[in-house]
Amino acid sequence: MFIALGLTCAALIPPGGWAQQRFITVASTTSTEQSGLFKHILPMFQKKTGIEVRVVALGTGQALDMGRRGDADVVFVHDQAAEEKFVADGHGVKRLPVMYNDFVLIGPRNDPAKVKDGRDITGAFRKIRTAQAPFVSRSDKSGTHAAELRLWRLAGTDMPASKGPWYRETGSGMGPALNTASSLNAYILADRGTWLSFKNRGELAILVEGDNRLFNQYGVILVNPAKHKHVKKDSGQSFIDWIVSPEGQNAIAGYRINNERLFFPNAGRRSG
Amino acid sequence: MLPLELRDLCFAINGNTIIDRISVQIEDGPRTIILGPNGAGKSVLMRLCHGLLKPTSGTVAWTGRRPNRRSGGQAMVFQRPVMLRRSALRNVMYGLKLAGVSRTECELRAHDVLDAVGLSHVAHHPARVLSGGEQQRLALARAWALGPEVLFLDEPTANLDPGAAREIESIIGAIHASGAKIIMTTHNLGQARRLGDEILFINQGRLTERSSADRFFREPASAEATAFLRGELP
Amino acid sequence: MEELRQACLQALALIGRLDSQLFEIVVLSLxxxxxxxxxAAVIGLPIGAALAVECFRGRQAVIVLFNALMGLPPVVVGLLVYLLLSRAGPLGPLGILFTPTAMIIAQAILIIPIIGALSRQTMEDAWRxxxxxxxxxxxxxxxxxSTLLWDTRFSLVTVVLAGFGRAVAEVGAVIxxxxxxxxxxxxxxxxxxxxxxxxDLPLALGLGIILVSLVIALNAAASLIREAALRRYG
Incomplete structure (x- = not known):
């Protein structure tokens, strides 16, 4: 019975999946996928070009690694230093800025470390450390993790070398880390997009935002076809061309949750 | 293939001797009953003869002409019949197929033999839902279908009620009448009297006595056999 | 408790409006x-049967290995298959990473030991x-x-279902x-x-409720078939 059932199922799956039409694989970050941005903009691209975009959402570190192994055609991430190294090492063709949003410091409403009402993110980090208030770190080599470590350095602390028991390294994506912070009533650095679409907030709220150092730039890179012959150069390039075009940029600008914009297009306006 | 010649046959397991230097020649013809108290080693002796167990020392040899595949050879019926999870007919055909009989002949022979043991009416019933007596008759049919020159039977009626046991006995008689040599173990004296032509009396792994059934029951030669017949051994 | 109630409502709502996306996901899962x-059954069942009847050196070691592999962490299997199928890996040219085929491979590897080890146990008991x-x-x-495979078929359905349960419930490898x-x-x-x-914990839990219900329904169906078959075939 099972064998018959299984064979029927196998027959229904064409080799390589449902690859009816052209598709590209984009390695991107959990923040873009989970914020719902892709669901909003990709159908527009597919309608125009007929190219299906398959998004594998990982941390920036893993996403770049996927590109390095040749498992993606395009990477779409947010860690400028790592992206530039990726291109310099010959794994990617060229890095183009696409859009930005910002990081926000999330924490419990009762704010035990008294960081609220400031714009100064490094000052807030110092207060958290002094108060030894619980802080959740992604610790997954994602773009957000890289940004968080950079901010700790700016605040004069070398993380994770000088961490204490209050500093919880979860090694998980933005959503799971927010879930952890929510149940621990801990502080956490998050990207605004994921925060806005996150539902299990509990007692958490945005405490610090608007500092220039919380700027979060996204870039897009075509994986180097010279290194990986199977990379779908043309389809991948059309995606990149589209997303930095006025049409793609408008699509990004048009994505809102509760009338709040999540990402701000800035292709061609800013170098990094 | 008969006669069957056992020479200094020994079998031990974990240092316990079960069969102890048995030498005997079993000829074609009479129904041979291996008789003895519980734990005497009857079943082990039968498995050694049938080839299911390897002797620790000594030999089991069939000294007659080699049997051909289509008929002849040996078969065995166990105390607990092992019924395969399929119909009665398919159980019989299973053995025939393994013996290399063609499919059409398999089916013909299987029907014939089921008829002979009185199971035609349940030929297409699943074997495992038959009664104990029917299952044992089916086991006999499966063995008989092979047309064995020698049929070993290990306590074939031990788990059956007297009525079912009688039916089995009459089938054994029919199988013998059809030309098969019967070698059977039992600890049931009545059955040994009814079915036996000659008796091999085994006690504690040794062959203590061999004689015709008449003589064995009239005047046993050994003290152990005398005690056994009086019901003093288990 | 409030969340659990929410989850149940979510699950019912999803089923109620025949959410096409949900339907797609369920169909793909199945x-x-x-x-x-x-x-896994085509590979695992013969392995189980062979382990049940074969005597060879190292058999015990193979059995221990299979039993241990039942607890194989899905993430490890996922990584292994990922590295094999990645463009930079030995099977990279096939280009099947991030396809349902890759997920099938990972799940099959994960449950072959389960089907192999459990079916070995079932068939070894029958072999006795x-x-x-x-x-x-x-x-x-x-x-x-092959006789054992056929004769234990009803028990093997349970074994295969155990494998299915593990496959459909696992997330580490397929993600x-x-x-x-x-x-x-x-x-x-x-x-x-x-x-x-x-x-979105209620939605997640709602999906979980649907998954569990599906697995229960499938198991119930298989169990009913098995019971009926056992009654019929013994």
Whole structure:
């Protein structure tokens, strides 16, 4: 019975999946996928070009690694230093800025470390450390993790070398880390997009935002076809061309949750 | 293939001797009953003869002409019949197929033999839902279908009620009448009297006595056999 | 408790409005896991049968290995398959990473040990009952193995279901090799993981309730068939 059932199922799956039409694989970050941005903009691209975009959402570190192994055609991430190294090492063709949003410091409403009402993110980090208030770190080599470590350095602390028991390294994506912070009533650095679409907030709220150092730039890179012959150069390039075009940029600008914009297009306006 | 010649046959397991230097020649013809108290080693002796167990020392040899595949050879019926999870007919055909009989002949022979043991009416019933007596008759049919020159039977009626046991006995008689040599173990004296032509009396792994059934029951030669017949051994 | 109530409502709402996306995810889950369990059964059951009847050096070691592999962490299998199928890996040219095929491979690897080890146990128990009879009928190892596979078929359904349960419920391996791509490789478990990370716990739990209900329904159906078959065939 099972064998018959299984064979029927196998027959229904064409080799390589449902690859009816052209598709590209984009390695991107959990923040873009989970914020719902892709669901909003990709159908527009597919309608125009007929190219299906398959998004594998990982941390920036893993996403770049996927590109390095040749498992993606395009990477779409947010860690400028790592992206530039990726291109310099010959794994990617060229890095183009696409859009930005910002990081926000999330924490419990009762704010035990008294960081609220400031714009100064490094000052807030110092207060958290002094108060030894619980802080959740992604610790997954994602773009957000890289940004968080950079901010700790700016605040004069070398993380994770000088961490204490209050500093919880979860090694998980933005959503799971927010879930952890929510149940621990801990502080956490998050990207605004994921925060806005996150539902299990509990007692958490945005405490610090608007500092220039919380700027979060996204870039897009075509994986180097010279290194990986199977990379779908043309389809991948059309995606990149589209997303930095006025049409793609408008699509990004048009994505809102509760009338709040999540990402701000800035292709061609800013170098990094 | 008969006669069957056992020479200094020994079998031990974990240092316990079960069969102890048995030498005997079993000829074609009479129904041979291996008789003895519980734990005497009857079943082990039968498995050694049938080839299911390897002797620790000594030999089991069939000294007659080699049997051909289509008929002849040996078969065995166990105390607990092992019924395969399929119909009665398919159980019989299973053995025939393994013996290399063609499919059409398999089916013909299987029907014939089921008829002979009185199971035609349940030929297409699943074997495992038959009664104990029917299952044992089916086991006999499966063995008989092979047309064995020698049929070993290990306590074939031990788990059956007297009525079912009688039916089995009459089938054994029919199988013998059809030309098969019967070698059977039992600890049931009545059955040994009814079915036996000659008796091999085994006690504690040794062959203590061999004689015709008449003589064995009239005047046993050994003290152990005398005690056994009086019901003093288990 | 409030969350659990919410989850139940979510699950009912999803089913109620015949959500087409949900339907797609459920169908893909079933396709992937049923195919994986078929592949695993075709490979695992013969291995189990062979281990049940064969005597060879190192058999015990192989059995221990299979039993241990039942606890194989899905993430490890996922990574292994990922590295094999990655463009930079040995099977990279096939280009099947992030496809349902890759997920089938990962799940099959994960459950072959389960099906192999559990079916070995089932058939070894049956072999204890069958061995003498089958050897007496002259069955070679290969025949014996296939006879056991057929005769224990009703118990093996349970074994295969155990494999299916593990396959359909696992997330660690398929999320790595499938990538949880919307509309391509998103199955029940990866969808649940995604909704959990988005903090939508009621929706995640609602999907979980649907998954569990499906598995229960499938098991109930198989169990009914098994009961009926056992009553029929004994």
């Amino acid at each position: 396709q992937v896991s049923l195919t994986a369990v078929t592949v 009952e069958y061995e003498e009879q089958l050897r007496s009928l002259g069955a070679k190892r290969l025949t014996a193995a 790595i090799v499938g990538g949880n791509i919307d509309g391509v490789t998103r199955v029940m478990t990866t969808a649940i993981a995604l909704e959990t990370s988005k903090g």
